[in-house]
Amino acid sequence: MELVKVLLDSCVLLWWWSEPDKLSPRVTALIKDASNAINVSAATAWEIATKHRIGKLPGAARIIEEWEHRISLDRFTEVPVTASHAFRAGTLPGSHRDPFDRMIAAQGIMENAPVLTPDAIFESLGAQRIW
16 A cells, blocks of 8 residues: 555544444545554644533543544644644635535645545545545
């Protein structure tokens, strides 16, 4: 398998940690391959915390507490949200309103990293997608 740089969608990160059977074989292989650069957006942390706060992810308290340890253990790299990412996310085409999806798509585009996600909306936002 060739070396690739990818960005995980929030659902893919959560499934990797708790329900890996939901991942496609291709995504699982990419994440497991230690030679690949696996990136996680800071927007994913924001999304998880937000969804936990509003009750959509009731079991996420432990993920939030163990975030840095889990990211390090899995050798993932955090991608910070920059002003350039924010401007790109805000100006992406289309009517999709989810700010987390828009940010992850913008980061995928700007960091030249396909997004690992089952969600085809990322393609309509202009990001490359692998599933």
